[in-house]
Amino acid sequence: MPSAKPPNDNHLQSVFAYRAFDLRDRFPQPLETFRQALECLQSGDAYLPDMSGEIVVYLRGGRALHIPEHFFIRQSGNISAVVPPQENDQVCEAVDAWLRDALLQHSKDALDASTIRPARLNILLDECDPNAPEPDDIQAWQHTSDVGREVIDTPCREDIWEAAVQAMGEVQARRWMKTSHPSLNNKSPNLCIEENLKRVYELVVQVGCGKANV
Incomplete structure (x- = not known):
């Protein structure tokens, strides 16, 4: 054989x-x-x-x-x-x-x-x-200090994640972060974080307030 x-x-x-x-x-x-x-x-x-x-x-x-x-x-x-x-x-x-x-x-x-x-x-x-x-x-990111929610006018990644979990729950938040969204030029929040972190945070807040679709 x-x-x-x-x-x-x-x-x-x-x-x-x-x-x-x-x-x-x-x-x-x-x-x-x-x-x-x-x-x-x-x-x-x-x-x-x-x-x-x-x-x-x-x-x-x-x-x-x-x-x-x-x-x-x-x-x-x-x-x-x-x-x-x-x-x-x-x-x-x-x-x-x-x-x-x-x-x-x-x-x-x-x-x-x-x-x-x-x-x-x-x-x-x-x-x-x-x-x-x-x-x-990359150098700038590695030397960035941890930022808490007290500087919310300049949100960080953790602010976005915490707001998403609060608005949608952990499972849906993980899915939402990786799914394209029409309000982000059909890009996922994960991709847009690098381009416009504040816009992604604003969208998460709008979702939490019921002003935007998940």
């Missing part, structure tokens, strides 16, 4: 890098594997990864794909949590199979990599050079 053919890994040749996102973008570096990105969200450095965690795979040619969060975030009722490390092998295998299919089918979900928050493709390229200086926007 002939042996089974090994899986075709040619799809991996189109993968440029991975990146993990949490609410405060504490992992700006490009990563070689999905497992490394997952371990970032599992680490103690991650900020509210169960509420805002995202993993993006960057493709050669300037495109990118969001890894579906159900692979690495478990949802049970109103409680969500990043998968535990002991499940990493299983999760990585599942993501690899999904990514292979998505690339073979030339997934229509692929986005222009320059629209993925907050890094641009040229930032990722620079960060692959260990001698390259950190971009100004």
